[in-house]
Amino acid sequence: MTDPRARHQDLVQQIEQHRAAYYGDDAPTISDAEYDSLERDLRALEAEYPELAEPDSPTQTVGSAGVATGFASVKHRERMMSLDNAFSLEDVAAWLARVGKEAGDVELVCEPKIDGLSISLTYVDGELTQGLTRGDGTQGEDVTANVRTIKGLPHRLDGEHVPAVVEIRGEVYLPIRDFEALNEALLADGKAPYANPRNTAAGSLRQKDSKVTASRPLAVTAYALGVLDWGDQEPDPRLEQQAGIYQVLSDWGLPVTEHAKVLRGIGDIEAYLLELESKRHSMVHEIDGAVLKVNDRAVQRELGFTSRAPRWAIAYKFPPEEVHTTLEDIRVDVGRTGRVTPYGVMTPITVAGSTVTYATLHNAHEVKRKGVLIGDTVVLRKAGDVIPEIVGPVVAARTGAEREWTMPAECPSCGTTLAEQKEGDKDLRCPNSEFCPAQITDRIAFIGSRGALDVEVLGEKAAVALVESGVLANEAGLFDVTEQDLRRVPMFVYEVDEKVTKKQADAGVVGRQAGDVAENGRKLIANLASAREQPLWRVVVSLSIRHVGPTASRALAAAFGTMDGIREASSDELAAVEGVGPTIAQSVREWFDVPWHADIVDRWAAAGVRMADERDESIPQTLEGLTIVATGSLEGFTRDSVKEAIITHGGKASSSVSKATDYVVVGANAGSKADKAEQLGVPILDEAGFVRLLEHGERPG
Ligand code: IVH
Numbered sequence: 001m002t003d004p005r006a007r008h009q010d011l012v013q014q015i016e017q018h019r020a021a022y023y024g025d026d027a028p029t030i031s032d033a034e035y036d037s038l039e040r041d042l043r044a045l046e047a048e049y050p051e052l053a054e055p056d057s058p059t060q061t062v063g064s065a066g067v068a069t070g071f072a073s074v075k076h077r078e079r080m081m082s083l084d085n086a087f088s089l090e091d092v093a094a095w096l097a098r099v100g101k102e103a104g105d106v107e108l109v110c111e112p113k114i115d116g117l118s119i120s121l122t123y124v125d126g127e128l129t130q131g132l133t134r135g136d137g138t139q140g141e142d143v144t145a146n147v148r149t150i151k152g153l154p155h156r157l158d159g160e161h162v163p164a165v166v167e168i169r170g171e172v173y174l175p176i177r178d179f180e181a182l183n184e185a186l187l188a189d190g191k192a193p194y195a196n197p198r199n200t201a202a203g204s205l206r207q208k209d210s211k212v213t214a215s216r217p218l219a220v221t222a223y224a225l226g227v228l229d230w231g232d233q234e235p236d237p238r239l240e241q242q243a244g245i246y247q248v249l250s251d252w253g254l255p256v257t258e259h260a261k262v263l264r265g266i267g268d269i270e271a272y273l274l275e276l277e278s279k280r281h282s283m284v285h286e287i288d289g290a291v292l293k294v295n296d297r298a299v300q301r302e303l304g305f306t307s308r309a310p311r312w313a314i315a316y317k318f319p320p321e322e323v324h325t326t327l328e329d330i331r332v333d334v335g336r337t338g339r340v341t342p343y344g345v346m347t348p349i350t351v352a353g354s355t356v357t358y359a360t361l362h363n364a365h366e367v368k369r370k371g372v373l374i375g376d377t378v379v380l381r382k383a384g385d386v387i388p389e390i391v392g393p394v395v396a397a398r399t400g401a402e403r404e405w406t407m408p409a410e411c412p413s414c415g416t417t418l419a420e421q422k423e424g425d426k427d428l429r430c431p432n433s434e435f436c437p438a439q440i441t442d443r444i445a446f447i448g449s450r451g452a453l454d455v456e457v458l459g460e461k462a463a464v465a466l467v468e469s470g471v472l473a474n475e476a477g478l479f480d481v482t483e484q485d486l487r488r489v490p491m492f493v494y495e496v497d498e499k500v501t502k503k504q505a506d507a508g509v510v511g512r513q514a515g516d517v518a519e520n521g522r523k524l525i526a527n528l529a530s531a532r533e534q535p536l537w538r539v540v541v542s543l544s545i546r547h548v549g550p551t552a553s554r555a556l557a558a559a560f561g562t563m564d565g566i567r568e569a570s571s572d573e574l575a576a577v578e579g580v581g582p583t584i585a586q587s588v589r590e591w592f593d594v595p596w597h598a599d600i601v602d603r604w605a606a607a608g609v610r611m612a613d614e615r616d617e618s619i620p621q622t623l624e625g626l627t628i629v630a631t632g633s634l635e636g637f638t639r640d641s642v643k644e645a646i647i648t649h650g651g652k653a654s655s656s657v658s659k660a661t662d663y664v665v666v667g668a669n670a671g672s673k674a675d676k677a678e679q680l681g682v683p684i685l686d687e688a689g690f691v692r693l694l695e696h697g698e699r700p701g
Contacts, residue, residue: 011038
């Protein structure tokens with residue numbers, strides 16, 4: 001499209017359509033980042049062709065007038081503005097240079113940008129009289145009856161010193177936890193879940209029946225003032241500062257953010273933005289960035305407004321965590337316990353800083369529940385941690401060429417018919433655990449992983465190479481592998497001769513001959529040798545017994561002390577171990593009863609793998625009888641080593657805090673467990689206190 005007018009019209013039409021969906025009850029069809037980019041294109045085009053920037057262009061207006069509703073339309077006493085956006089620190093610095101008188105040196109209030117919907121609340125003589133949505137900024141919808149149901153929103157302002165008329169602006173939102181609970185309930189009823197908290201909050205506030213609104217745990221945060229008339233009283237002098245507004249609002253009983261900070265200089269601002277972004281997922285509500293506001297309200301008045309936004313404030317938007325991409329295919333993976341997991345293959349896309357191509361879809365029910373088709377445009381999210389999630393399809397983007405996916409009936413690795421292990425299982429499994437190549441290689445690679453025997457070099461690639469070359473039929477022979485065997489594995493041998501000069505040879509450099517075992521092969525043999533010395537619980541983990549992870553393995557090893565002890569125990573004896581329930585007990589019992597499983601243990605034992613934990617008499621049993629939970633990051637311990645220390649000193653390492661917990665060891669960035677300990681009155685130890693207890697049995701006073 002080369003004609004700027006046609007391109008302009010096209011952009012305007014798209015933006016208006018998306019605004020109508022966003023401000024209405026429809027689920028959005030594009031991500032916020034894509035929407036922002038449309039607006040940016042339009043702005044750039046209008047900068048080049050200013051004659052296109054008519055007053056009704058979306059660059060000059062806010063919200064959407066195109067949403068038909070059953071609510072009365074009411075004019076705002078003072079217009080509700082939007083905010084201009086900054087997408088990088090450079091954008092922020094450029095804005096700062098515009099507003100700051102001397103080299104951007106101006107005091108700012110920095111606060112979270114809440115991802116909810118804006119509201120204007122009118123209080124007359126301290127009484128809440130009206131609640132309006134933003135609408136198009138000039139006219140909003142009267143949602144007074146619904147607003148009154150919001151918990152934590154006062155119907156009467158606190159204190160004597162309240163204005164005759166005041167409009168309070170803020171954001172209505174649905175706390176993330178409540179959103180998740182709401183969706184869980186919907187799913188349990190077989191209903192479609194909501195798209196996101198923002199949409200749900202908007203839908204909840206715009207209910208015809210305020211009883212429905214009342215049933216939704218909406219919340220509000222106040223952050224600005226509109227019209228303000230003190231009548232015959234003196235105005236509160238604190239209102240001359242943006243930061244003072246929050247003190248006053250709070251004195252009146254309105255909820256305000258706890259995260260606002262007064263800052264000066266781009267360095268401190270950058271630090272604030274980084275910290276806020278790192279807290280993004282531990283906030284009560286969703287945030288999509290920060291808002292920076294000039295603190296001095298006299299300076300705010302000087303700077304004034306453009307047609308749609310104040311010049312004295314800017315929204316800094318975080319990089320998107322939700323993007324759209326194409327679901328090119330759905331494939332299945334067979335894991336070490338035979339579980340068959342479908343996963344999506346997508347057109348690679350950057351989300352929250354890394355490129356994503358694959359995302360698990362868990363099982364066939366999940367694929368159905370999400371309603372995704374091969375070829376769909378999908379919403380991809382990377383929330384909090386590192387795991388990308390396909391949220392669902394963008395139904396409006398369908399062309400008709402999409403096709404449904406069906407779960408294969410046979411194992412893609414060995415062709416065996418897939419089955420539920422027990423009736424009602426969500427997962428399908430390949431029952432051929434003895435011979436299925438995918439399961440064998442996954443089990444071998446798992447033995448090398450950090451949570452098991454931690455054998456460097458023994459990863460997925462090495463496992464596949466060892467099986468494909470015929471060196472290993474399964475994991476039973478792993479500790480019998482010799483350098484001689486590795487000569488048959490291309491991955492572990494030199495491909496070509498590498499001669500050395502006489503000078504190099506004199507300097508100690510050795511030549512290589514094609515077919516010699518390479519460095520990685522020698523390392524593998526050495527690492528396998530030292531892995532034989534790993535503690536018993538790690539050997540138990542390495543057996544890939546269903547339901548038996550590190551916690552159960554530790555409990556079993558601590559209770560029985562030897563592999564034979566575990567192997568010979570009855571289900572009842574196993575189930576009697578603290579931390580081992582009947583499901584695990586049965587799984588362990590059944591596992592050892594299979595002859596080829598018993599053979600694995602026998603061959604490992606013959607190869608010198610540790611099959612018993614010797615109690616180290618030199619370790620003082622300082623924690624005898626104590627149940628301890630460690631949380632947060634400690635300086636002298638890893639997550640595993642702290643548990644190990646607790647157990648070897650005679651204590652019980654638990655992962656959840658309860659009344660039965662004796663101590664909670666709290667490290668840096670500890671989360672809910674520390675809170676729980678406080679609630680229950682469980683004594684808290686810092687790292688130093690823990691070490692004193694561990695080494696000398698010194699209990700805090
Ligand atoms: S101040 C005149 N502060 O973001 C300035 N807005 O994208 C009014 N928002 O319309 C806005 N958190 O709905 C302000 N801490 C905050 C905010 C905030 C969220 C919303 C508000 C605004 C939109 C602009």
